Amino acid sequence: MSRDFLLRRLLIAIPSLFGISLVLFVVLALAPGDPFGELVTNPNVPPEVRLALRAKFGLDDPIWIRYVRWLFAMLQGDWGFSFVSRVNVDTLILQRLPTTMAVIGASQVLAIMIAIPVGVLAAAKPYSLFDQIANTFAFIGFSLPTFFTGLLLILVFSVQLNWLPFVFTTEIRGSGWPWLWEYVRQSIMPVTVLGLFQGASLVRYVRSSVLEVIKLDYVTTARSKGIGERKVLVLHVVRNALIPVVTLVALQMPIVFGGAIVTEQIFRVPGIGSLLISAMLANDTPVIMGVTFVFSCLVVLFNLIADVLYGWLDPRIALR
Numbered sequence: 001m002s003r004d005f006l007l008r009r010l011l012i013a014i015p016s017l018f019g020i021s022l023v024l025f026v027v028l029a030l031a032p033g034d035p036f037g038e039l040v041t042n043p044n045v046p047p048e049v050r051l052a053l054r055a056k057f058g059l060d061d062p063i064w065i066r067y068v069r070w071l072f073a074m075l076q077g078d079w080g081f082s083f084v085s086r087v088n089v090d091t092l093i094l095q096r097l098p099t100t101m102a103v104i105g106a107s108q109v110l111a112i113m114i115a116i117p118v119g120v121l122a123a124a125k126p127y128s129l130f131d132q133i134a135n136t137f138a139f140i141g142f143s144l145p146t147f148f149t150g151l152l153l154i155l156v157f158s159v160q161l162n163w164l165p166f167v168f169t170t171e172i173r174g175s176g177w178p179w180l181w182e183y184v185r186q187s188i189m190p191v192t193v194l195g196l197f198q199g200a201s202l203v204r205y206v207r208s209s210v211l212e213v214i215k216l217d218y219v220t221t222a223r224s225k226g227i228g229e230r231k232v233l234v235l236h237v238v239r240n241a242l243i244p245v246v247t248l249v250a251l252q253m254p255i256v257f258g259g260a261i262v263t264e265q266i267f268r269v270p271g272i273g274s275l276l277i278s279a280m281l282a283n284d285t286p287v288i289m290g291v292t293f294v295f296s297c298l299v300v301l302f303n304l305i306a307d308v309l310y311g312w313l314d315p316r317i318a319l320r
Helices: 003-030 047-056 063-075 089-124 129-143 146-160 176-213 217-224 229-251 253-267 272-281 285-313
Strands: none
Touching: 003 063, 003 285, 089 129, 089 176, 089 229, 089 253, 089 272, 089 285, 129 176, 146 176, 146 253, 176 229, 176 253, 217 229, 229 285, 253 272, 253 285, 272 285
16 A cells, blocks of 8 residues: 555545534534523623623624634634533543543444454355344344334343443442453443444445355356365455445444444443533533534544555555
């Protein structure tokens, strides 16, 4: 993979982020609601105080001036100030982002560990009993919404069996292996909900992609040379079949983040998804803008990673 290929992808990602930030800022600026609306109905707050606050934060300025001011401040590391918690937006996000990334990262690893072997085995023996069972569970998996699966796991493993805690907390006392085990226990259900949902849809795509590659001429030639079926699948089929799957994983990241927001609400995970919900309920515009922009940056980042993996899986792509 050449350096020019990576540089081209970076040059595409940077304007995309600026365009996304502009759209997000304009939509939030035109949305109904006023972060200082509660001050209007508060008799203890004089009208001049509310007007002074609006002037201080520039809420009465034209949208393009507010956007340029926010953009230059953001590039300098100033992401704004939360109207509700009285804390800088970047501080709030950095406090919550590691938890969200840990849950999403673990769920993606679980989804890939499920999808690739199941999809490859189902395609290696199409229309067999294993293939039919895998397809049935895959349809059930991505048909059920994450909030239903989460509540079902809570009822079974927390209420009935009392095996796992259904409330995620970062205030676990202790250290060492007991602390790590408690952290893993409370992460099992959120990670499982997201991992099964994503893995169920990936199984179908892995199966379809392997079925297309397994019929190609070079696979038949490899078999005619006496290479074992397992080596043919691993060395000649899976690598080429994973190219469209990488595309799907990258393009479905917005869905994963959306599912993470719901999952964080169900299990009370203190991530940026729950931060976004609380900011929307309080009409805390700077926090909403910061969190949605971080989500957008993560989506663009995963698409960039997908492009890099393209160049590694198929060097012909990097030469274009």
